[in-house]
Amino acid sequence: MEKIKGLINAPFTPFTAEGEVNLAPIPAYAALLARNGLKGVFINGSSGEGYLLTEEERMRLAEAWMQAVPEGFKVIVHVGSTCVKSSRRLAAHAREIGAWGIGAMATPFPRIGRVEELVKYCEEIASGAPNLPFYYYHIPAFNNAYLSMYDFLQAVDGRIPQFAGIKYTFESLYEYNRCRRYRNGKYDMLHGQDETILPCLAMGGAQGGIGGTTNYNGRVLTGIIEAWEAGDLDKARELQEFAQDVIDVICHFRGNIVGGKRIMKLIGLDLGPNRTPFRNMTDEEEARMKQELEAIHFFERCNR
Amino acid sequence: MEKIKGLINAPFTPFTAEGEVNLAPIPAYAALLARNGLKGVFINGSSGEGYLLTEEERMRLAEAWMQAVPEGFKVIVHVGSTCVKSSRRLAAHAREIGAWGIGAMATPFPRIGRVEELVKYCEEIASGAPNLPFYYYHIPAFNNAYLSMYDFLQAVDGRIPQFAGIKYTFESLYEYNRCRRYRNGKYDMLHGQDETILPCLAMGGAQGGIGGTTNYNGRVLTGIIEAWEAGDLDKARELQEFAQDVIDVICHFRGNIVGGKRIMKLIGLDLGPNRTPFRNMTDEEEARMKQELEAIHFFERCNR
């Protein structure tokens, strides 16, 4: 199965001031991402507040992205939800509209505590879109599904033919690397934490990844991979350190979903508020974040 | 605002063998519950796998229950979901069909970590059904929303006029009692753990409650309240101990949602399987559970 090379971006979902999904900015959004070196989008995931959208909204968003992206730009649709029946329908829809692939994180309710449950969950969803590459999105901080991904790969192997790999959003580079080496690299291990692309490259990983801060810092993040491949370690380190400094700022403002989304406004692409129960940033917070970003010269380097 | 007296049951959702919602058993189900002393139903909650249903399925279930229940039997519709927009629509629907009230647990995603976020979440949902009593369903083991309910009552007071109270499914009888005493009993504190009705009565609480094991053990559980009110402490203790023994059995079989639902089949009302990722009991497990229930003479006392 084809492996993803380079960075895929997890877009935010644009909302109107009233909190309704706003499809209008998507063409400009897609162009911005392509311009900055991204290779595709992973939509309706955590950055996209996918769980906070209705099933119809998720379908309309998928269609809008399919229409907006340039040729060869991959659209992967996150279809995970608490309702496996709905997820299967979203998977089928993604296939119908020609998406490149699908993905799903573990449902947060009920908490999945065993590998076998997770395999069953993925299997039922994937069955909605036969043959379409399926990625498991591992982000246990969001759903408490602290399961061994190595055991999961073993369990899924031979059972879900379209299983493509894992979007690995967890701190253990040890586990990441062991999964990457599983059966000589059988599965695609997409790196999922923008703060550690360089260390992952050093182990031989991070050939492909899905980023959240790539929304506004894509050139820097793709630059890490380029510098590494060009043998320029000093540059790779400098770019990775800058990426960490940016992440440090958003951590002061409730992370990427809240703080990162607001950065989009600061760089000229206002995507509106977050849905409840996310707490939107106040104007005072926005001003403070802007100052912190200026202090690290973010606006001189970021995407436009 | 009216306070609930007696026990409300949280029904399981009937499924066909293929995993589709099955409305057929609901009239018989409602009759069984009414026959055993229950005062109403709290549908589409955790026992009802509400989070695992599509929005349409939840609406059809609500309609079916409305049609099936006898006069005066309360229907409270759980409308919580990860999508506040969907929850608001479900609230509006509940009101349209004449439900007695609505309820919502905290979304498990994103995890709600602050009282203010929870108030906002409840407020937006409740706004879909103006004037309809709204109950917050506190069950932190399921969504990690380990917030102070006393602080929550203070925050909600004066802000959500239709706020009726809390379905309290947590072990702290201390916090329960403090909430119950808030402003001389301003809010309705529904007891939510069938294993501790008697101790709660002793403190002056548990006048009303929502049960999960009331599905198959309702006469025993309502019997605890009757015995207490009649001053028969010995009987109340014996019934509570029996209720605990039953709960102990289901804890050996993945709890009420899985094990309890299967008991319904054993007492003659087959409600079908659970949805993924719940693991359905095997036949061997069912046989073992039956034995454990026989050992405590359950089938001689349970609901029919």
Place this chain on the structure above:
Amino acid sequence: MEKIKGLINAPFTPFTAEGEVNLAPIPAYAALLARNGLKGVFINGSSGEGYLLTEEERMRLAEAWMQAVPEGFKVIVHVGSTCVKSSRRLAAHAREIGAWGIGAMATPFPRIGRVEELVKYCEEIASGAPNLPFYYYHIPAFNNAYLSMYDFLQAVDGRIPQFAGIKYTFESLYEYNRCRRYRNGKYDMLHGQDETILPCLAMGGAQGGIGGTTNYNGRVLTGIIEAWEAGDLDKARELQEFAQDVIDVICHFRGNIVGGKRIMKLIGLDLGPNRTPFRNMTDEEEARMKQELEAIHFFERCNR
């Protein structure tokens, strides 16, 4: 084996201003407790900062309490520590000086994750004091030993002959009651949360307990049991509610170990500071706590 009737108090450890153990107040302390209806002391436990004391200090404290208590007043010595060898020595010492019994909570390091490990831990400690009643102190919030106490009783039964029972400091009155009923009440289930004595009595439990707020609120807490036994439910409720209000105050000041210890100063028995890393209350905090206690008329009812 004899079962404890009434309430045992878990004393704070007196320190000098310099942070050294201060044995001087112990005789007056013991007299205060006896005067207020307590039946004994459980020393060097969590309220007593036992884990924060050296092995010698723990021995000197045990000796001082043995000398200070009136005839018939039980001294139970908590001997748990991270070092089972040290704990066994403390157990032997407790026996030598004539203590009534010993107890140990699970070590917080390494975290005990299996019943078998806990049995072994208790067995080795108890072996230091043959025949002396041994109580397991269940307080998982402090050591993450979230194990089934029912399973533990089954595992310990027939293996540690001197095993007397459990000091149960956890919210599950369901589990408490099941343990209490184990083999018709074979083991002594000491109630360990002052906020829920009444509900526990209703189930038939709480004949004996170990309290932390009994240090300054012993008459009220013993009064709950007396009122219940006298059939005066209204009085029992009022006293339990007052006890809950007091506990609510200390929860605003880092709980009983910090806030409760400072109350002793406010009622005339200054026991000095807490050891690092506990953060001692500031004067401002003390003044605020005093106000909160006055607001509930604490000083008119408390122990003197």
Place this chain on the structure above:
Amino acid sequence: MEKIKGLINAPFTPFTAEGEVNLAPIPAYAALLARNGLKGVFINGSSGEGYLLTEEERMRLAEAWMQAVPEGFKVIVHVGSTCVKSSRRLAAHAREIGAWGIGAMATPFPRIGRVEELVKYCEEIASGAPNLPFYYYHIPAFNNAYLSMYDFLQAVDGRIPQFAGIKYTFESLYEYNRCRRYRNGKYDMLHGQDETILPCLAMGGAQGGIGGTTNYNGRVLTGIIEAWEAGDLDKARELQEFAQDVIDVICHFRGNIVGGKRIMKLIGLDLGPNRTPFRNMTDEEEARMKQELEAIHFFERCNR
């Protein structure tokens, strides 16, 4: 302040079959470590079951190591305990016997929940050994002290003059790197997870580290650093992957403290059992572990 270059080993504590500390193997143990490229030892830490030793045993061990190590081989004494007074004494003792430095992890009881508490804890301990380099040992999986190490560095800076740095045993290479860059590398960030030395080197870190699997795999682990410095990325990757494979094996046998200690026996240096509540491996488990190690050709590469 001098920064550590290369790898320090965290030794296991030898016990007799009866469970008493056994000093006899220490000279041979020290020679083995020096022979395999280690630069020092971090004794009485988690691998050394320091928390499970009495204060005297810890002192005797420190003395034995001081006598056994070759010139220039660093001895760092872990002095953390639940009792800050005891830890201060251990710190003073370490200084008296000429140890190179000291370290302490956060006490697991009471759980340290604020940076300020941790600074106070470290400050009091360090005051027992003025001027001796003090390392904070960050291993939150063992004590739940999930605090920001960056905030901790800021809080400690200017307050504990002898503060040398952190032994960082946590998965976040992002936080590790930010701490490493704090004030242009003011503090010594010792890498503490043998499974991720190479990725850490890539970021510019891991110049020094403290290992646990270095006990039996030191040549491979020091080889990673050598290969990286020699520009041989392929070799560094191969060695890191082998180190991960070894760690994977011990993870099947309760980790390094239990499984790793037993490996020492398999390579000819029997260090005896673990203390309760650690569960010692059975003979059957040992045989199984041996097979797993043979399958990865461990015995052809390991330390002798």
